[in-house]
Amino acid sequence: MIGIPSYHAMAAMAVTVAMFVAFARGRMSIEIISLLTIAVIAVGLYFFPLAGDQPTDGIALAFSGFGHYALITICALMILGRGLVVTGALEPAARFLERIFKFNLQVGLLFSLVLAFVLSMFVNNTPVLVLLIPIFVTLAARGAMPASKTLMPLNAASLIGGLATTIGTSTNILVVSIAVDLGMPMMGVFHFTPIVLAAALVALPYIWLAMPKMLDDNRVELVHESRKxxxxxxxxxxxxxxxxxxxxxxxxxxxxxxxxxxxxxxxxxxxxxxxxxxxxxxxxxxxxxxxxxxxxxxxxxxxxxxxxxxxxxxxxxxxxxxxxxxxxxxxxxxxxxxxxxxxxxxxxxxxxxxxxxxxxxxxxxxxxxxxxxxxxxxxxxxxxxxxxxxxxxxxxxxxxxxxxSKAWLAAGIMGGSVALASVGLLPIAIASLAGAILMFLTGCVKFDRVGRALSAQVIVLVAASIAIGRIILQSGAAGWLGELLSLGLIHLSPAAVLAAIMLFVTLLTNFASNATAATVGTPIAFAVAAQLGLPPEPLVLAVLFGCNLSYATPIAYQTNMLIMSEGSYDFGDYVKTGVPLVLIMVTVLSAGLAITYSL
Missing domain, CATH: 3.30.70.1450 (Regulator of K+ conductance, C-terminal domain)
Structure with missing residues (x-):
């Protein structure tokens, strides 16, 4: 029999739901909601600290996001992207894609989606998006499809591409590592690629044809005709x-x-x-x-x-x-x-x-x-x-x-940062931060212009999401939800069990973090497999897939936040385009796992 969650766990879930509702209603700006969320966590934990913590520990938890490596990584990646723009390093690639878009807008978008998908299979999808975002912002300024209609589909394609291999995202590596520690054999790079490719073939028409139509043209129209x-x-x-x-x-x-x-x-x-x-x-x-x-x-x-x-x-x-x-x-x-x-x-x-x-x-x-x-x-x-x-x-x-004159230098710095992070020689945080420093030292980006590269909205949103992820984990809310899930899976078919685990992990990853979802979900998958007499590998893969289905909120993954300011998106844009994509991917991936493992 599952017990009642602790007061801290109930409060953590309540704050998370309240933040989601406030984002969805859109009556207050994202910055205000994010700062209010941080303030509520800080004040609440000061007067009602977690077991074994001091009141000041709660303040440190609430504001830890502002010094977190994820936020530093995102800011560094924004600076790297700014360096490519201000030096004109992306102009040749932009002109090539512009010719494709001139031939046909839909063909140009499809080519771009496939490119993002393939690159993200072998290169961490974060630097892939960093390379593509300024190109498509430039294309939008030149009269191609508006950035608000291309960046969200590109992000979705890159996330699916990163899902296709064990090296596509750091989350995949984390899940596989935890599974190996728990006794499962190591998976190869392309161990589950066929399942993801089948899902991608089903999801691609939605991303290509439907998603852009669901997004508004967020370009700022001039009230006067441009001078000739x-x-x-x-x-x-x-x-x-x-x-x-x-x-x-x-x-x-x-x-x-x-x-x-x-x-x-x-x-x-x-x-x-x-x-x-x-x-x-x-x-x-x-x-x-x-x-x-x-x-x-x-x-x-x-x-x-x-x-x-x-x-x-x-x-x-x-x-x-x-x-x-x-x-x-x-x-x-x-x-x-x-x-x-x-x-x-x-x-x-x-x-x-x-x-x-x-x-x-x-x-x-x-x-x-x-x-x-x-x-x-x-x-x-x-x-x-x-x-x-x-x-x-x-x-x-x-x-x-x-x-x-610094275009090749900026391109070299970006290429070096991407290469070092892609082959695993350096973490993405260190590689991007070193690249940003080099952009400053070489004059590709000037210190007094760095404010143009950074988005205050993204910064406070990242900080709030990190605080939410930590309180969900440390309060025991994630563990309690996992126990509740295990209790309800006994009477379901194996395919439904896979779908339920995937949806549960997807919920965690969209409101907490990928790392939290992987850390909580992988042991739960092993426990459920033992209780139901199922092989652990498909359930672990359900966790891995769910950790990557981070389409429905801007706080779910760092690339979601990277495109937010450039595409002028609000919280509702992620919900209305991401939820259908999550449902498509969960359905196809669950069926693929059930067929592959004869469940």
Whole structure:
């Protein structure tokens, strides 16, 4: 007969349920709910400490998440991902995937899901997601599927891939190790891969076709139309345009770039071409086509100053005011580059001014007017001098150019961190933290910009989830639930026993942690097998599978938290997409285990 749980266990379960309900209702922010959860645990354990503990031990438990290796790992991984973005290291991969998405959005998503699944079979799925997240955020900015519709499916595909081998996740290794300690033979890398592959074939259509439709487009829409800038792009010797016709390179150009008054024939070095596009499209177009939108000597001067000072090159939008000396001048006659060392790479003219007389010089250069918006590139001090000296108003369209000189370095640091963690030479926490330190030391990520890489929402959510996991385990709530489960399995069929164990462990992993689920679930599986006269291996595999079905809450696994801020997800998004996937996987995996082991 099972006893009544302790007061601490009942309180721990009540706090967990209350946190879940608060998340699901969505009336308060995730940060507030997480901090309230930590506060309730700290105050409760101070006045009612666990058996054998001091009041201050409860405070240490409640706030232990802020110094936990899992939180440090997640922050380090965010910094590594930021380093890849700000150096432009992911641009080649992003352009390759962009071409697939341009061919067909659904084909592009399917290719990406299969890629994430296969990589996660052999590489820890956390660094796989770290590599893919910034790529898909970049693709979303370029007009592909919004990140909110791709990151959740990618995360699910990588989690299933990690489930397929014993080395796919650290949780798999933990379960197998505990099982070996309890007397079960060691499993090979692909011991249960066929069962997971069968489940993946059933789950993939849901992840690919249904899940994106269940998620909202969380992109922030601009309330005004993006400005369209015009520039004169000069073809260089190493330009993508050199020796080609426009039709030959059209498919490789970024969305939003338009050519005007192009003469038939091949492009030649020195030729100047009239091009238009948005701020982002102009920047990307210059990079892809390897042309020059300003005199080469001023571009070299800007790059030289950047290398000497380490200051980032910025591209800023500035409006020509009525007092500016630039009115009626063209760029070549303005002397901007000589006076300030900045380069004007584009001009936007409001619709109300288009069509005015004398807006072009004899050689086709635009004469500047009041209200024109200039796209100016340079270092911050020079840009401010230009704005003050020529009576220009700096707008909000400030962007920092990627530090492309460090792209290979950032890619090498990320690759090294992933490799060391994947082959087991270093724990993922140490490998990612060392990589983040190297990103700082080499200048790939700057200390004063680290706040852009980190999400306060994710930080407090991780800390709260760690505190919940510890109180569930130390209060005896997990053990009591396990005893209750064992009592109710006596009258079920073997297949139903497998499904029940898997669902129980899935519940633990989604509200406590993978480690807690593995630590509690594996011994329970052995005990249930002994009581019911079943072989222990399928029940242990049910625990292993359940530990990885962490789709239904953001606190269930660290990659769930990594995608939260980038995809602008709320708690309800995980529930409505994750619960159906959990049910699909439990059903297929339980059937697969029952068939494989003839139960």
């Amino acid at each position: 800038f015009f520039t004169r792009l000069r073809v260089t010797e190493n330009s993508l345009l050199n020796g080609r016709e426009l039709s030959q390179i059209a498919s490789r150009l970024p969305a939003g770039i338009e050519f005007h008054d192009v003469k038939p024939g091949l492009f030649r070095p020195g030729q100047r071409i009239k091009v238009s596009g948005t701020h982002e499209a102009i920047e990307e177009g210059i990079q892809v086509m390897r042309g020059e939108a300003a005199p080469s000597w001023v571009l070299e001067r800007i790059n030289r100053a950047h290398n000497e000072t380490g200051e980032d090159i910025q591209v800023v939008e500035m409006t020509v005011t009525a007092d500016s000396r630039l009115i009626s001048r063209t760029l070549p006659t303005s002397g901007i580059a000589d006076l300030y060392g900045v380069a004007v790479v584009g001009i936007h003219r409001p619709e109300t001014l288009i069509g005015q007389k004398d807006q072009y010089s004899d050689v086709g250069d635009i004469r500047m007017r009041e209200g024109d918006v200039l796209l100016v590139m340079g270092l911050q001090h020079d840009l401010e001098s230009f704005a003050n000296g020529d009576s220009l108003l700096m707008l909000e369209g400030r962007r920092e150019l990627p530090r492309r």
